[in-house]
Amino acid sequence: AQTVTQSQPEMSVQEAETVTLSCTYDTSESDYYLFWYKQPPSRQMILVIRQEAYKQQNATENRFSVNFQKAAKSFSLKISDSQLGDAAMYFCAYRSARDDKIIFGKGTRLHILP
Amino acid sequence: NAGVTQTPKFQVLKTGQSMTLQCAQDMNHEYMSWYRQDPGMGLRLIHYSVGAGITDQGEVPNGYNVSRSTTEDFPLRLLSAAPSQTSVYFCASRSGHPPEQYFGPGTRLTVT
Numbered sequence: 370a371q372t373v374t375q376s377q378p379e380m381s382v383q384e385a386e387t388v389t390l391s392c393t394y395d396t397s398e399s400d401y402y403l404f405w406y407k408q409p410p411s412r413q414m415i416l417v418i419r420q421e422a423y424k425q426q427n428a429t430e431n432r433f434s435v436n437f438q439k440a441a442k443s444f445s446l447k448i449s450d451s452q453l454g455d456a457a458m459y460f461c462a463y464r465s466a467r468d469d470k471i472i473f474g475k476g477t478r479l480h481i482l483p
Numbered sequence: 484n485a486g487v488t489q490t491p492k493f494q495v496l497k498t499g500q501s502m503t504l505q506c507a508q509d510m511n512h513e514y515m516s517w518y519r520q521d522p523g524m525g526l527r528l529i530h531y532s533v534g535a536g537i538t539d540q541g542e543v544p545n546g547y548n549v550s551r552s553t554t555e556d557f558p559l560r561l562l563s564a565a566p567s568q569t570s571v572y573f574c575a576s577r578s579g580h581p582p583e584q585y586f587g588p589g590t591r592l593t594v595t
Contacts, residue, residue, distance in 0.1 A: 373525070402582045414526075414573060414586035421582070460525050464582065469514050469533060470541060471584065473525030 371396045373463050375474035382451045383482050389436075390446045390477050392461030400466040403437065403444045408458040408476075417459070420444065422466075448479075456481045485509050487587035489574050495593045496564040504559040504590050506574030514577045515557040516541070516584065517549065519570040526573060532557055564594045 372395045382388035394403070405417040420428045420437050427435050432452075436445045448455055461474040490505045508515065513534050518526035518541075528541030532551040546568060548560040557576075561568060571591050575584040 404583055412571065412589050414575075414589075416583050416585075419581070419583050462525075466582075469516060469531045469577075470528055471516070471518075471526075473527070475523065475525050 371398075371463055371465070371472050373461055373472050373474040375461055375477050377477045378475075379478045379480065381480040381482055382448075384451055384453060386451055387447060387449045388451055388479065390448075390459055390461075390479070392444045392446070392474055394442050394444065394461070394463045394472075396442070396463065396465070398465055398467070402464045402466065403435075404462040404464070404471075405433070405435070405444075405446045406460045406462060406473075407455075408460065409454075409456070414460075418446065451481050453481050453483065455479060487574055487576050487585055489572075489587035489590050491590060492588065493591050495595065496561070497595055498564060498566060500564050502561055502564065504561075504572055504574075504592070506557045506559065506587060507555050508557075508574075508576040508585075509555065510576065510578070510585070511554060512576035512578045512585075513554070514579075514584075515551065516575045517547070517557070517559045518573045518575065519543065519568075520573060520589075521570050529559065529572075561592075566594050568592065569594045 403420045407415045432449045464471045487508045516531040517529040530549040532538045574587040577584045
């Protein structure tokens with residue numbers, strides 16, 4: 370069965386600095402998707418970034434980028450120029466291309482220090 | 484587009500009561516899912532649907548029923564509420580592509 374592990378329950382970063390959130394996953398499949406979702410105190414789940422496993426190039430969305438290491442089954446999220454509005458719970462998630470079952474990690478709570 | 488909507492936002496039930504959590508989307512998405520989120524845990528899949536008339540079980544389906552009679556609606560039924568079902572419930576939908584899901588605002592359910 371697939372699993373997603375986020376080993377950092379909480380992290381803190383100074384405003385304007387860069388922070389990296391870690392995520393590892395386990396799967397025997399070759400075709401899948403990986404996602405990072407943000408959940409602010411409003412509890413709304415917001416997509417931050419996605420990566421298709423067949424793409425070698427790392428996805429980037431403005432200040433957010435990933436380091437996708439398929440062989441190592443690692444999918445970290447880098448947030449550059451951290452802003453107060455980035456404070457939230459961040460979830461790493463995996464979905465097989467075969468079905469609609471998304472597996473979530475337990476999350477990393479990110480604090481931004483002014 | 485309203486996106487994915489859920490009602491109610493909050494609900495308190497007594498043990499043994501039944502209720503239906505409503506979920507609707509106006510994006511003509513084929514795929515819809517229900518998740519629950521408990522403290523210290525990520526979201527866990529309860530049931531999902533790949534189209535009208537088709538549903539399947541996720542990771543934690545016991546105590547919940549679903550049906551999908553239309554593309555737009557995917558209600559979640561609690562047949563006999565138990566305190567273990569106290570949680571925040573999220574509905575989500577997606578199209579074939581892009582592959583990510585769009586989430587509703589969630590329903591906080593407390594069972595006493």
